Amino acid sequence: MLPEQVFALLHAYVSMQRIEEFLNEAEVPDWASSLKSDISPDVSEDKIGFKAASFEWDVAPKNEPSRFTLGPLNIEFPKGKLTLVIGPTGSGKSALLNALLGGLEHATIKDNIIFGSRLGYDEARYQAVIEACALTRDLEVFDAGDSTEIGEKGITLSGGQRARIALARALYSQASLILLDDPLAAVDMHTAQHLVKNALSGPLAENRTIILVTHHITLCLPVASYLVELSFGDVLHWGTIQSLQERGQLQQLVAAEDIKDDSLPDTEAVTLENEADLAAGMQVTNPTRKPSSGKLVEAEARAEGRVSLRSYLTYIRAAGIIAWILTLLLVIQMRLINIAVQFYLARWGEAYEDSEASRSNQNWHWPWERLPSPNQNVVPWLMIYFYLSMAGAFSVLAYISLGYYASLQASRTLFNAMLTRLAAAPTRFFDITPIGRILNRWTSDINTVDGQLQSSFRAALYGSLNFLASFTVIICVVPSFAPFAVVIAWLYVRLAPSYVQASRDLRRLESVSLSPAFAGFDELLRGLPHVRAFGMEKRYQDGFYKKVDKFQSFDHVYWLVANWLRWRYDCLGSVVVFLTTVFALWSGIGDGLAALVIVQAEVFAEASRQLVTVLAQLELDFNSVERIVEYLDVPQEAPAMIEEKRPPAYWPSNSGELSVNNLEVKYAPDLPSVLHQISFTVRPSEKIGVVGRTGSGKSTLALSLLRIVEPCGGSIVIDGVDISTIGLDDLRTRVTIVSQDVSLFSGTIRSNLDPFAEHTDQECWEVLERCHLTSVLNRSGENNSSVPLDTPISQSGSLSAGERQLVALARAVLRRSSVVIMDEATSQIDTDLDDQIQRTIREEFASSIVITIAHRLKTVLDYDRILVLGGGEVLEFDTPRTLINKRGGVFREMCKASADWPMLRSIALGKEVTNGSSS
Known part of the structure; x- marks a missing residue:
C-alpha cells in the first residue's frame, strides 16, 4: 500500500509541476481578452493602429538570422472605412492582423453565422448577410439549408464556402x-x-472599420479609403487612396496589378441569377428549409449490458495467452506460500508449549514436527521461515514483473492495431467523427489499458484466490461454520449485481461525456x-465548464455508489469475523489455529468485498478495451497493395x-452525387485547367483521382490502368496532388520537403530555388542570404499560407x-x-499531365x-481559343x-496560335 501511495504522490508532483509551468506562461494583454473586460484599454475609441510597434512570432530561436520581425509600425487606420493591406507572399500581412488582435466551430451553418451575437437571431439582418456573402445558392444545395451541420474545421464545405461563412x-x-485575411482568395x-x-x-459595411x-x-x-503595402515586415507605402494617387505611388501598384489580376472594379458583379446559370440551373428552394436534419455527426455510441466476451479475449490475446497462464500459476503459488507461512507461524507458536512426549506419540508428523523445540534451538525455525x-x-x-510485461504488451498491441486501422480509415470516417472522440480513445482509454486495467486484472485474480483459499481454510479448520458461510456468501452475491450494473453504466456515461470536452478544447x-x-x-469557457461538470457528475455518482457498497460489505465483514471467532472458540481448537x-x-471478509468491487472495476476498465475494439472495426480503405x-x-x-x-x-x-457521370480524356503531357463556381465539384474530382x-x-x-483495380499505395505514390489546404508537420524544411530522405541536399536546394522559396523564406530580403534546410517549421505559425x-x-x-x-x-x-510559379510548373512538368484547379482565370488560360x-457536370471542355470564341459559352x-x-x-488566342504553329 505504501509504495503505491508514494508512486501516486510522485505522479501528482510531476502533474503539478506541468500545471505550474503552464500557469507561468505569458498571457495576452488585458485589452486583447473579453474575459478582462473590466479593464479599459488605454486607447482612444476614434483611433485604431500602431505607434512605434514591432512584433515577432515566437517560433524561431532568438539568434536565428531569418527570424521574422514585423515593424516598426506607425499606422493609423481610418475609422469607418475600408483599408487594404497588400504585399508579396510572406511580407507580414496576416501577422499584422494578428497583432491587432481561421476557423469554423462544429455546429450548423446558421449557428456559425450568428456565433453568439448579442443581436440573437435577426431574420432581416441574417437574410441580408446571406445575400451579401453569396450564400443563397449554396444553402439551396444542402438538403437541410442553413441547418446543415458543417463538421469539424468545416470539413463538409469547400474552401470558398468556408471563407464566405x-x-x-x-x-x-x-x-x-x-x-479579414484574404477571403477573396478562396472564391x-x-x-x-x-x-x-x-x-x-x-x-x-457602412460605418465599420474594415x-x-x-x-x-x-x-x-474603388471601395477602399486607405492602403498599406508591406514587404519583408516593413511598411513600404501607406496612406489614403487620394494621397497615394497624388504622390504617384498608386499608379505603380495599379499598373502592376492590371497585368496580373483578372478582376474589373467597375464592371457589374455577376448576379446570383447568372451564377445559377453557371451552376446548370439547380432547383431553387428556400435556404432555411429543413426537409432533413442536416446532422453530420451522430451521438457517440454507448454499449449497454455486460462487456462482450470478445473484449476480454481481445485483451488476453493482445498480451499473450502464455503470459496470462504463467501469471495465474504465480498467483496460485503466492497464495499457497502465504497460507503455508500462516500455518507455519501458528504451529511455531504452539511448539513452545508442546512437550517432546506429546510429539513423539503422534503417528503422523508435519515436516516441522521433526524440528527441535524452539525452546531448545530456534535457528531451524527461523531458517524455514x-x-x-x-x-x-x-x-x-515474478508476478508483478510478468503482469506489467503482459499489460504493456497488450497496450502496445492494441495501440498499434488501432493506429493501423485508423490510418487506413476512409475520409468519411473522419468527416463524421469529431477529433475529441478520437483523442478520447488515444488518451483516456489507452491510459486505462496502460495502467488501471492491469492492476484490476491482477487484483481480480488475486482476490478470487484469496476468497477461495480463506473460505477453504475456515471450512477445514471449523467445519461447523460452513452453513453460515453459505448464507453470508449468498448475501455478498445478492448485493453485487446492483452495484455492478450501476457502476458499469456510470463509467460508460463518463467515458462518452469526456469526448465533447476534448473536442471543444481542440x-x-x-x-x-x-x-x-x-x-x-466567456461563451467557450462556460461551455467547457458545462462539459467538464457533466463528466465530473458521473464520476461523483460513481464513487457514491462505491461507498454504498463498501458500507454494506463492511457490515457483513464484521459479522463474518464475529461468527468465525465464536465458532473457533466453541470448537476447542488450539490457540494458533x-x-x-x-x-x-x-481475509475472507475483505476478499469478498474486494472481489465484487474489483470484478466490477475490471468490467468498467474493460469498457475502455471495448471502446478500442470498436475502432478496430472501423471501415477501411482499399488495400495498400494488391500483389497480382x-x-x-x-x-x-x-x-x-x-x-x-x-x-x-x-x-x-446516403448522400446525393457530387459528380454526375462526367467523362473526359487528357492526352499525354497535356495541361488541363479546371474552372467553375465554388462548390461545382472541382476538388471532388481531384480527390477522386487519388x-x-x-x-x-x-x-x-x-x-x-483502371485505378480502382490497383492498391492505394501504388496509386498515391505515382500521382502527386498539391491541395488548397496544405499540411505541414513540425520539423524542418528538409523533413517537410523530403520526408522519406530519398533525395540529396543539392536536389532539395535546387527545387527550393526553382520554386522561389529561397527568396521568400529569406526574411531579410538580401539576395545573398540563404536559408538552411534545417530551418525549423512548426505545424502552424512559422510560415504564411502562401x-x-x-x-x-x-x-x-x-x-x-x-x-x-x-x-x-x-x-x-x-x-x-x-506568374513565376506557373512558369516553373510548365518547365518542371513539361512532360507530365497537369490538372490545375484555379479561380484565377489567367492561371490556366495558356493551358492546352x-x-x-457546374453542378457536378461537365459544362464545357475544349481549347481556350474555342471556348473564348463560343458565343454564350x-x-x-x-x-x-x-x-x-x-x-x-489575346492570351487564349496566342496559346492556340502557338500550338498550331508547332504542329
Missing part, C-alpha cells in the same frame, strides 16, 4: 472593427466581385483568434493518357510524377509570384484545354465579366 459571421456581428472571380460590391462596400488583406488590389481599390519468505518475495516479484485552440476577435471567450481462522475470516494487380515500375509513363468515363462520386451512400473519395460509378484510367503552398509545390516538383494535380495550389500567393464544371461569360477581357482573349 466566416465573412458572413463578421458582417452579422455588431463589431465596429472587422479584420472565383464572379463571387469575389459580388462580395466586394455587396459585403465590403454595401449597407452591412482592414482587408488581399492580392486583388484593382478589384477592391526465512526460506518461505524469500520464496514468497520472489513469487511476488476546437477552441484551432479557432482562438476568431474567439478572441468576437469576444466569445484459532488465530489463523480469525485472520482468515478477516501491381502496375509496372514505369507506370504511369509520360506517353499515357488519363481517361475519366461516366464518373459518379458520392461522399456517402481515390481519397471512392467513385460509386464509372472509372478512371491512367496510362491503360509560403506553405510553396513548400507543398516544391515537394511535388521533387517527386517528378507523371500526373500532377494542382487544387488551388497558388490561391494564397500574390499574383506576381503566381479548359474543363468547365460559360467560360466566355466568365472571362467577359473579368477585369481585362481583351487581355484574357
